[in-house]
């Protein structure tokens with residue numbers, strides 16, 4: 001089977017590519033300039049705005065795994081361009097090439113479009129795929145963990161401080177190991193009867209505070225965590241967004257932490 005992958009150079013994408021190769025699939029990846037391709041794949045240079053590259057990416061493919069997305073941004077226009085128009089462009093190419101399965105890697109954030117521009121863009125991307133004619137599976141991961149995760153990268157720097165403020169309270173998160181999420185993505189692309197929306201959930205109901213403490217411990221940090229109540233975190237994030245170009249805390253991020261993650265399931 002030939003599987004075309006976008007976002008194969010990212011945190012989840014590398015694990016997905018690895019899992020596909022382990023199953024003996026032929027993997028073709030869209031790779032942006034300056035990004036290093038995973039080993040063992042056929043590389044198609046280009047990005048989501050490059051229609052010719054997308055045609056080359058999906059030509060003869062049995063399935064498309066679309067993971068590429070802009071994360072950690074509050075720029076509505078950029079989020080819509082990459083996450084929504086980008087998805088539309090990959091889907092159009094897949095349809096023209098007669099691809100049999102389109103897997104969109106979305107997020108649990110798509111279930112809460114009122115939380116902010118990223119969540120909205122993921123919900124809008126899902127609508128593009130659901131309204132299309134290519135058979136689809138939408139995979140919604142919660143927060144992903146594992147070496148190199150976003151949580152780990154954030155806490156790596158903060159963990160050098162003696163005290164690290166961490167959002168406390170809120171609904172439990174059900175973090176998923178990146179390898180497990182990758183396996184689900186691969187199943188979504190390969191299983192003959194795969195369809196619908198798959199919400200992923202890990203085995204543990206963890207608070208963000210516990211997850212952060214564990215991550216700091218794993219990083220060998222001796223920093224002590226200081227619980228930051230949700231309302232205060234929202235207030236600080238609101239101010240930070242107004243005065244800082246790249247605030248360490250965003251309102252959408254705090255909302256996501258407080259909302260937690262839904263139970264897993266397929267619908």
Ligand SMILES: NC(=O)c1ccc[n+]([C@@H]2O[C@H](COP(=O)([O-])OP(=O)(O)OC[C@H]3O[C@@H](n4cnc5c(N)ncnc54)[C@H](OP(=O)(O)O)[C@@H]3O)[C@@H](O)[C@H]2O)c1
Pocket residue numbers: 006007008009010011012013030031032033034035046047048049066067068069070071082086105106107108140141142143144145150
């Ligand atoms: N990480 C999580 O906790 C999490 C949770 C829920 C859902 N998700 C979803 O999972 C997917 C993968 O996330 P991730 O954590 O692996 O993100 P990541 O590490 O930031 O990787 C993003 C990938 O998208 C590519 N990309 C971004 N903009 C692009 C563009 N305009 N054209 C082509 N490629 C582009 C990046 O390429 P470069 O290497 O060139 O930058 C990279 O391969 C995303 O759809 C995300 O929304 C992630």
